[in-house]
Amino acid sequence: MASRDERERRAQERITQRIARRFERGLHSEISGAIRDAADAHEDGRSIDAAVDAHGEAVQRLLERMWTSAFTDIGERVLSQLDDEERGLPIVGERKQLPDSIQRALQSFISRWGARKVTQITSATQSWIRRAIERGVEEGMSVPEIGGAIRSRAPQIAAWRANTIARTEAHSAAQNGSLQVAMDSGKVRVKHWAHVDDHRTRTHDNSDWDHTAVEDVPIDQPFRVNGEELMYPGDPSGSPGNIINCRCAVTYRTR
Numbered sequence: 001m002a003s004r005d006e007r008e009r010r011a012q013e014r015i016t017q018r019i020a021r022r023f024e025r026g027l028h029s030e031i032s033g034a035i036r037d038a039a040d041a042h043e044d045g046r047s048i049d050a051a052v053d054a055h056g057e058a059v060q061r062l063l064e065r066m067w068t069s070a071f072t073d074i075g076e077r078v079l080s081q082l083d084d085e086e087r088g089l090p091i092v093g094e095r096k097q098l099p100d101s102i103q104r105a106l107q108s109f110i111s112r113w114g115a116r117k118v119t120q121i122t123s124a125t126q127s128w129i130r131r132a133i134e135r136g137v138e139e140g141m142s143v144p145e146i147g148g149a150i151r152s153r154a155p156q157i158a159a160w161r162a163n164t165i166a167r168t169e170a171h172s173a174a175q176n177g178s179l180q181v182a183m184d185s186g187k188v189r190v191k192h193w194a195h196v197d198d199h200r201t202r203t204h205d206n207s208d209w210d211h212t213a214v215e216d217v218p219i220d221q222p223f224r225v226n227g228e229e230l231m232y233p234g235d236p237s238g239s240p241g242n243i244i245n246c247r248c249a250v251t252y253r254t255r
Helices: 004-044 048-053 056-086 100-138 143-185
Strands: 190-194 223-225 228-230 249-253
Touching (some): 004 048, 004 100, 004 143, 048 100, 100 143
Antiparallel strands (some): 190 249
């Protein structure tokens, strides 16, 4: 039988991935559109970077809406559980509205990471397009042929990137919401890193990071993951290899 920590991790993953799927299509549309517009710009002798940057505001709006949904849904879930546990009631997870202090923490998260994440996303798109142009030139393709090749791959590249971005960013915001609620409650002493027990989980056999051996720490202290400090799984201050597509969750010890 799965432990309580694992049951909670699975429940949070289901909620978070449902939110990610809601926004994945919009991200796919913007990334695919950016690639196609950049291909057009290359053919016309215009800036490919400017063509991609033009989609930045739409991408940021999608991220902010997704972050808000994930942060709020998991935050409300944790708030309810902590309240039920304190009163000795069965933990049913009935949602409760987040206090103003937590809403401010959400806005702080958005303000801190919004522009940075858009820059990372657009830069990655621009880098891929530049590499595609360089490969085309090396293969002796004409400018229209390069543009056509880039457009033909836009749906595939956009689909992969939109899925990765949606899963990673929804998870990050959800775990931030969970931690903000736990810290604000004053009821939690220790936090626990609940990892997934399967072959995809980061270990030293398949990664530079080991998510199976992260020790519990006081609520206000960072986890230490192979020398890197993360306040919660998916903490965007961490290295990409440590947080992209992470499925771990933070759970809590109140006693």
